[in-house]
Amino acid sequence: MELHGITGTLLRGVGVLVAAVVIRFLYRGYIERSRVRSLKAQGIPILPHSLLFGHLPIFGDFRAEHPPDVSIYVFHLWLAKNVKRYFPELDKLPPVIYLDLWPMADSLAPVVDPVAASQFTIVNSLPKSSGVADFMDPLTGNVDLVSSEGELWKKWRSRFSPGFSPRNLSALLPELIEEVQVFVNGLKSLAGKNGEWGPVFQLEEKTTNLTFDIIVRASVDLRLHEQSRPTPSPLKKALMEQLVFMGMTANAARVLPSFKMPWDYAAIKRNNRAIRDVLLPQIEEKLQSDFHTDQKKKTIVDLAIKYIDKDDPNASREKPDAEFVDRLIANLKSFIFAGHDTTSTTICYMMKELQDNPDCLEKLRAEHDSVLGPNPDDATNILTASPHVLYSLPYTLAVIKETLRLHPLAATVRSAKAAPGFSLTAPGSPLRYPMDGFGPWLAAPAVQRHPDYWPRPDAFLPGRWLAAEGDPLYAAREAWTPFSLGPRNCVGMELAMIELRLVAVLVARTFDVGEAWGKWDQRQGPKATPTHMVNGERLYGIGNGTVHPKDGMPVHVRLRA
Ligand code: HEM
Numbered sequence: 001m002e003l004h005g006i007t008g009t010l011l012r013g014v015g016v017l018v019a020a021v022v023i024r025f026l027y028r029g030y031i032e033r034s035r036v037r038s039l040k041a042q043g044i045p046i047l048p049h050s051l052l053f054g055h056l057p058i059f060g061d062f063r064a065e066h067p068p069d070v071s072i073y074v075f076h077l078w079l080a081k082n083v084k085r086y087f088p089e090l091d092k093l094p095p096v097i098y099l100d101l102w103p104m105a106d107s108l109a110p111v112v113d114p115v116a117a118s119q120f121t122i123v124n125s126l127p128k129s130s131g132v133a134d135f136m137d138p139l140t141g142n143v144d145l146v147s148s149e150g151e152l153w154k155k156w157r158s159r160f161s162p163g164f165s166p167r168n169l170s171a172l173l174p175e176l177i178e179e180v181q182v183f184v185n186g187l188k189s190l191a192g193k194n195g196e197w198g199p200v201f202q203l204e205e206k207t208t209n210l211t212f213d214i215i216v217r218a219s220v221d222l223r224l225h226e227q228s229r230p231t232p233s234p235l236k237k238a239l240m241e242q243l244v245f246m247g248m249t250a251n252a253a254r255v256l257p258s259f260k261m262p263w264d265y266a267a268i269k270r271n272n273r274a275i276r277d278v279l280l281p282q283i284e285e286k287l288q289s290d291f292h293t294d295q296k297k298k299t300i301v302d303l304a305i306k307y308i309d310k311d312d313p314n315a316s317r318e319k320p321d322a323e324f325v326d327r328l329i330a331n332l333k334s335f336i337f338a339g340h341d342t343t344s345t346t347i348c349y350m351m352k353e354l355q356d357n358p359d360c361l362e363k364l365r366a367e368h369d370s371v372l373g374p375n376p377d378d379a380t381n382i383l384t385a386s387p388h389v390l391y392s393l394p395y396t397l398a399v400i401k402e403t404l405r406l407h408p409l410a411a412t413v414r415s416a417k418a419a420p421g422f423s424l425t426a427p428g429s430p431l432r433y434p435m436d437g438f439g440p441w442l443a444a445p446a447v448q449r450h451p452d453y454w455p456r457p458d459a460f461l462p463g464r465w466l467a468a469e470g471d472p473l474y475a476a477r478e479a480w481t482p483f484s485l486g487p488r489n490c491v492g493m494e495l496a497m498i499e500l501r502l503v504a505v506l507v508a509r510t511f512d513v514g515e516a517w518g519k520w521d522q523r524q525g526p527k528a529t530p531t532h533m534v535n536g537e538r539l540y541g542i543g544n545g546t547v548h549p550k551d552g553m554p555v556h557v558r559l560r561a
Contacts, residue, residue, distance in 0.1 A: 025103070032102040035437050044431055045094040047086050054100035054107075058086065067532035069550070071541035073408070074534055076110060076446040092451060095426030096433040097443075106131070108413065109435060110443035114479040116426040116433070117447060120440045121486035124422070126414035128488070129439045135545070136334065138245045138268045143327050144334035145491060156331060157491065159307050163300030166494050171297045173387040173498070175217050177380055180502045182227045183210040187511055191559045200519035202552030203351065207344035207503075212236055214499055215339035215492075219300045219332055220282040238274035239336060241267065247544050279329050287317045300335070304328060335492065341546055342409050343496045347503050348553045349407040350400065351513045352539055353460045360399060360462055365509050367395040376509040383505070390501050398465035400500045404482035406460060408444035409547040412484045415439055444481050453479035511557045515539060520554035 033051055040046045047055055062075050079086065080093050087094065095113035106129065111117045120126045127149050136147035145156055162168060169176075186206055192198040209226040216224050216235070224233045232240065245268050248259055260268075286305055308315055308324060315321035354361040371392055372379045383389055416422045416435035423432040424440065449457040453476045455464070467473040483490035490496070507513070517538045521528035532550070534540035541547035 029102065032100055032107065032437065036098060036100045039098060039434070042431070044096075044098070044433065045087050045090060046098055049100065054102055055098075056101060056104060058099075059101075066534060067529070067540070069532075069542040070534060071543050071547045073411075073445050073541050073547050076112070076443045077449065080112075080446050080449070093446060095429055096424055096440075098438060107438045108441050109433070109438035110441045110446070111424065112443050112446040112450060113426040114447050114450070114453065114476075114481065116424040117440075117442045117481065118478065118485055119424050120414050120416070120422075120435070121412060121442065121484065121488070124419065125486045125488055126416060126422070126440065127418060129413040129415045131413065131439075135246050136337075139239075139242050139272070139333050139337060140330040144330045146334045146338055153488075156304075156327065157487075159304045160300060160331065160491060163298065163303040164491050164494055168298055168300075168303065169218070169494055169498055170387045172218055172299070173390070174384050175221070176214055176498060176502060177384055177506075179210060179213045179217060179227070180499070180506050181380055182213070183207075183503070184506050184510065186227055187507065187513075187557050188559070191511065191557045195558055195561055197514070197516070197556040197558045200516040200523060200554050200556050203348050203513070203555045204344060204549050204552035207347040208340060210347075210503075211340040211344040211499065212336070214343075215336050215495070217299075218495060219335055220279065220286070221299045222278070222282050233278075234274050235278040235336075238271040239333070242271045242275075243337070243545075245271075275333055276329055279332050280325070283325060283328055287320055301328060301332065304331075338490075339492050339495065341548065343499050345409050345546070345548055346400075346404060346407065346496070346500060348549045350403040350500065350504065351507075351555070352515065352549075352553070353403050353406070354399070354508065355514055357460050360460065361508065363395055363462075364399055364504065367393055368505055368509055372505065376506075379505055379509075383502075390498065390505070393501065393505070394466060395462060396501055396504050397497075398462035399504060400497065401465050401480065402460055402462045403500075405448045405454075405480055406458075407541075407547070408448055408482040409541075410484075410545075411442045411444040411481070412488065413439050413441045442481060442484065447479055447481050450479055510560060512560060513555050513557050516554050516556040519556065520551065 033049075033054060036046060036049050036054070040049070047058055049055060050057055059075075062078055063070075065078070066074065079097070083090055083093055093112045095111065095116045097110045097112065099108045099110065101107050111120070128147065133142050133147045136142055136144060140147065142148060143152065145153060145160065148156070183206060190198045190201055206227070212226045213224050216222050224235060226233055226236055231237075245260065245264060248264075283301060283305075286299075286302055287308075305317070305328070308317060308320055311324055312321040315324060354364065368376070368379070371389060372382050416438065420436065421434075422436070423434045425432055448454070451457055455473055455475065461473060464473040464475050467475075483493040483496075515538065517530070521530055529551075530538075532538070532540075538550065539553060540550050542550050
């Protein structure tokens with residue numbers, strides 16, 4: 001009897017709890033859906049909106065029309081191509097697009113106009129979306145530059161910025177050239193005999209190993225030899241494993257709990273320990289070495305170590321503050337994470353564009369002949385002796401900028417939660433675009449092909465970067481956003497640009513690089529996916545975070561005569 005009474009009370013309690021959760025869920029749904037209805041009532045163009053599903057059906061359309069592994073960054077361009085289908089009254093995308101994704105994810109507002117984008121990145125640098133912290137947490141505990149905010153971010157950004165300056169990186173150029181030379185030698189070993197094409201291989205694997213070697217060398221002066229070792233180093237292995245856990249957090253839908261299991265947390269801890277075991281001895285060695293012995297050459301960490309006694313006046317090189325060292329390591333991890341795959345994918349896309357635009361490749365080679373002399377083998381020595389020559393290659397720079405314009409790989413998402421009432425405006429529009437309840441997202445793929453800002457937006461035209469104002473090809477520079485905008489732009493931009501210049505210079509005249517899908521399909525056998533294409537291209541962006549090239553970009557190379 002008594003037992004029945006307890007069971008009944010318990011059941012009633014559970015019933016009330018479930019009812020409360022359901023009511024809360026429905027109320028939240030009502031708020032989210034009404035928000036979009038209210039925007040529409042203000043005359044703001046809105047994508048077709050379902051009372052039940054919000055804008056999720058549009059993602060359904062996108063998914064249905066693309067291969068299953070397509071990157072979300074393709075979404076912006078797909079929407080721009082389908083503007084009449086979703087905004088029948090418009091000829092081009094509105095400056096701000098609202099995406100009500102509740103309950104699957106936080107709602108987003110892709111911002112397609114660069115002036116509007118500057119309002120949440122430059123004029124007001126809003127905090128990053130909470131998704132960034134969720135993503136970085138397993139790797140860094142959020143004390144790194146990518147995911148921290150406020151004073152902590154400001155302090156460490158100013159500590160690291162000098163290490164990433166052009167002056168400092170120029171001093172490290174011989175080391176960077178050495179790594180790119182290993183990359184070039186690797187390509188040589190894969191080229192066919194007598195000018196023939198060699199076997200197919202995944203270019204991304206080679207470029208990733210290169211960028212890994214470079215970022216670790218530039219950060220702590222450690223040679224990982226990722227490019228020449230048969231299996232990944234313990235550092236790379238642990239970081240790659242950690243990335244899988246970071247992706248799990250990012251993909252867990254908001255309605256569902258995170259899918260991490262207790263053993264996953266143990267693995268995360270183990271990976272962080274493995275990374276620390278490699279990085280800590282490097283930091284300790286730097287702490288013990290005399291900072292003033294070699295004035296010219298400073299790794300990124302050398303320059304940050306200068307601040308050793310700024311947080312704790314009792315700390316010194318001999319007796320470092322543990323928190324300071326932990327933060328150095330967290331930041332190093334974020335640099336290795338943020339500095340490897342973005343640059344590596346950009347190298348792949350640069351090769352792709354040069355393959356598809358042989359006239360541009362010829363111009364690039366002609367520039368290298370004229371600035372570095374006719375023998376490609378001399379380039380390494382010339383650059384090592386005179387690093388500034390790297391900055392006297394305007395067409396090379398134009399090729400890189402144009403590659404990054406057509407293929408941005410990451411874009412900032414911010415949170416307007418701390419700025420109630422915050423709204424955006426755009427040139428030529430009388431409307432205000434409120435951000436309450438939406439995360440403004442710099443829609444780089446659409447911004448960088450916006451027809452109002454870029455003549456012939458879809459064409460690969462490096463010449464636009466050399467055109468003077470008044471020239472029909474001249475482009476408004478503010479719409480170039482691959483490294484984001486404002487104080488939270490990419491701290492590693494200069495390093496990435498140096499890497500891209502070096503690869504362009506040391507590869508273009510020595511090799512032809514071509515996509516090799518036929519050979520790849522043959523090698524893949526039944527696993528081949530020849531029907532997977534985006535806009536008629538086998539090479540398209542995949543991945544859940546930053547963009548990666550499909551199947552690692554299968555290519556073959558041949559040596560030029
Ligand atoms: C082509 C190569 C690269 C591209 C396209 C790129 C792009 C970006 C973008 C779009 C952001 C803003 C992210 C956000 O707001 O959430 C960013 C931030 C960042 N990037 Fe890069 N990046 C590249 C290379 C590098 C390299 C080589 C490093 C080396 C350390 C690096 C380190 C960082 C860091 C630490 C941040 C956070 C900065 C902050 O919030 O203060 N990136 N990058």
